[in-house]
Amino acid sequence: MLTTQWVKSSWSGDGSGCVEARLDDQRVLVRDTKQAGQGPILVFTHTEWAAFLKGARSGEFDLPGSVM
Numbered sequence: 001m002l003t004t005q006w007v008k009s010s011w012s013g014d015g016s017g018c019v020e021a022r023l024d025d026q027r028v029l030v031r032d033t034k035q036a037g038q039g040p041i042l043v044f045t046h047t048e049w050a051a052f053l054k055g056a057r058s059g060e061f062d063l064p065g066s067v068m
Contacts, residue, residue: 008033 006022021030028049030042044052055061 006031 008019019030019032021028023029026046028044028046030044031037032039
């Protein structure tokens, strides 16, 4: 099984609300840094992750009135 180190999002900055991800086999794993490895891990296929990124980039998940 192919594993890599967890990587913190470049959007996280120095805050405590960070998201980390890693590739493992043919999956994308995502966790919350605050949990120090003890919290849940979300698991996505590469196809699911690509669909999520496409939706995020297009504003599909934006909340009404939110400003980025």
